[in-house]
Amino acid sequence: MVDVVVVGLVCRDIVMTVDELPASGSVPVGTRIETLGGAANQAVGARQLGLSAGLVGVVGQDTAADLVLDQARRDGIEVSGVVRREGGTTPLVVGVVEADATHRLLEHVPAEALLTPADVRAGAPIVGAARAVVADLQQPDDAVAETVRLGAAAGALVVLDGAPDDPDALADVWDGVSVLRADDDELAAYVGSVPEGTDAVVDAARELVARGPGVVALGAGQAGNVVAWRGGARVFPRLGEEPVDVTGGGDAFVAGLLRALLDGADPETAGWWASAAAALTVTRLGGRPDLDAEAVAREAERAAGR
Amino acid sequence: MVDVVVVGLVCRDIVMTVDELPASGSVPVGTRIETLGGAANQAVGARQLGLSAGLVGVVGQDTAADLVLDQARRDGIEVSGVVRREGGTTPLVVGVVEADATHRLLEHVPAEALLTPADVRAGAPIVGAARAVVADLQQPDDAVAETVRLGAAAGALVVLDGAPDDPDALADVWDGVSVLRADDDELAAYVGSVPEGTDAVVDAARELVARGPGVVALGAGQAGNVVAWRGGARVFPRLGEEPVDVTGGGDAFVAGLLRALLDGADPETAGWWASAAAALTVTRLGGRPDLDAEAVAREAERAAGR
Incomplete structure (x- = not known):
């Protein structure tokens, strides 16, 4: 039994810095990082914040699979739910900053590296025993629906992260969603168009809470994030220094939110935890978080008190 | 004893296709290839054209080193001259098309993955026994100078590929250069500025032959390539179909040139072999050639006869 199971993309991340990408031709790379990435970064962040964490996802049978699974194990993440697809290639995300x-x-x-409903069911022993389940919508809608179903049936806090390909695909399982997280550009899938201005995002968040999820967390561009809950909503500004690389900010946001909610914090406090975790991630290169619960708590309290 | 030893960059190549690179944010990758790359592609090309080939270069002690060395061995390339640098990271080139x-x-x-003169000397058993040695100027000038010195002392055909960081760095070993290969943008290092127009490239090639190398092969933009030798020079148009990915065209050009010259062909014939080998490489994704001597010979004869 683990606190958080993330069901989603498990990939190899290669992050490279360049001064400026040329119109064509060669450019030297300054720094290169190669590690575990994808939705797996939510599990990494949860683990760093003191939660136990597991992964359900698909990798290949290549050397990259060894690399990402070894990293996940070193991170203390339960990987028995990760399928090694026969003959498959492990997903790769190359970030250029x-x-x-x-x-x-x-x-x-x-x-072949996308989750199927059968892959999710194979992960049922850990999905069905988790306190919180994150369903990553970068995976096919039917696998996501199966994840929500399993998590809800087990009484877990179910986090839906992203936007479905087909807005109707989740209608049957919508009641099982506890927390909805969507970035700025994913919001249109739920409310028909991208809201203009922070007030419109707050309205959208309130509207989505009225439709079911207890907590809705939406990206709001430069304004930061909006979190709404039954009885309230507020804007959480971007915290910390100027971002170096915004990759992973959303994943760290979810990890911070989960840590606080599983601790029994109210949604407003959780919003500050989420914002603090995101802020501490985007000042580093690559999507991989490097969090510690005390630093996040300190930053969240400081920001909430101001 | 091998026919061709390439002294230069041995790296992992990742090639990815995208419809169009966005101004920022995510883009799905269509095709991905991950294999051995760098100057090593000249050794691969030489091998495919029926020559025996070896490599002198530097990799790390990471899993990527296993990947590239395994590939080189499968390609039938002698890798005893490749240094596995302690604690080092194997170079990576990511191509986006x-x-x-x-x-x-x-x-x-x-x-730490750049060649030193000591690395080159450690490769002396194979460099000193080769019929042809390619010195890749993407490596430090002092290592390149050592390569030319060793190759010339052994009586090998020495190919200098690229442009030095310091135009004076090769003065002492210049007499040992048999063949000079430079792309369009590398030419300025030898003649002071990038020549404008094909006639100016022909003049530059003739001038460089007058300074020492028996054969000079220069990129000439859309016009193709110029090859000059004692007593002659000509433009070799780009052959074949529209390029899919120009990466590797120069490496295949060198491989084709070497195969013909080592066979005793005259420089003009060698220019057609080089052009044919390049043409058969740029219609494929990535820098890795897929040549066979009969196809190259056929295309070279066809083109020479027209």
Whole structure:
């Protein structure tokens, strides 16, 4: 039994810095990082914040699979729910970050590395025993629906992260969603269009809470994030220093939110934890978080008190 | 004893296709290839054209080193001259190719993965016994100078590929250079500026032959390549179909040139072999060649006869 099970993309991340990407031709790379990435970063962040964590996902039978699974084990993450697909290729995300913090993610997720409902059911021993389950919508809608179903049936806090390909695909399991997280550009899938301005995002968050989830956390561009809950909503500004690389900010946000909610904190306090965890991640290169619960708590309290 | 020893970059190549690189954010990757790359592709090409080939270069002690050395061995390449640097990281080149064939190469070559003169001397058993030695100028000038010195002392055909960081760095070993190969943008290091127009490239090639090397092969933009030798020079147009990815065209060109010259062909014939080998490489994704001597010979004869 683990606190948090993340059901989603388990990949190899290669992050590289360049001064500026040329129109064509060669450019030298300054720093290169190669590690575990994808939705797995939510499990890494949860673990760093003192929760136990597990993964359900798909890797290949290549050397990259060894690399990411070894890293996950070193991170103390339960990987018995990760399928090693026969003949498959482990997904790879290459992040390119320019000196002005412009970032691009080149995502290679082979079709055979996507989760199926059967993969999710194979992970039922850990999904069904978790206190919280994160369903990553970068995976096919039917696998996500199966994840929500299993998590809800087990009484877990179910976090839906992202936007479905088909807005109707989750209708049957919508009642099982406890927390909805969507970035700025994913919001249109739920409310028909991208809301303009922070007030419109707050309205959208309140509307989504009225439709079911107890907590809704939405990206709100430069304004930061909006969290709404039954009886309230507020804007959480971006905390900390200027971002070096925004990759992983959303994953760390979810990890911080979960840590606080599983501790029994109210949604407003959880919003500050989430914002603090995101802030401490985006000042580093790559999507991998490097959190500790005390630092996040300190930053969350400082920000909430101001 | 091998026919061709390439002294230069031995790296892992990751090549990825995208429709179009976004200004920022995510983009799905269509095809991904991960294999041996760098100057090593010249050894691969030489081997495919029926020559025996060896490598002198530096890799790390990481899993990527196993990947590239295993591939080189499967290619039938002698790798006893490749140093596995203690604690080092194997170089990585990430190629990104858009649908309109625009290509970018992100080159991560850690300082410890550059060749030193001592590394080259350690490779002397194979460098000193080769019929031809290619010195890759993407490596430090002092290591390149040592390569030319060793190759010339052994009576090998010495190919200098690229441009030095310091134009004076090779003065002492210049007499040992048999063949000079430079791309369009590398030429300025030898003649002071990038020549404008094909006639100016031909003049530059003739001038360089007058300074020492018996054969000079220069990139000439859309016009193709120029090869000059004692007593002659000509433009070799780009052959074959529209390029998919120009990466590796120069390496295949060198492999084709070497195969013909080592066979005793005259420089003009060698220019056609080089052009044919390049043409058969750039219609494929990535820098790795897939040549066979009969196909190259056929294409070279066809092109020479027209």
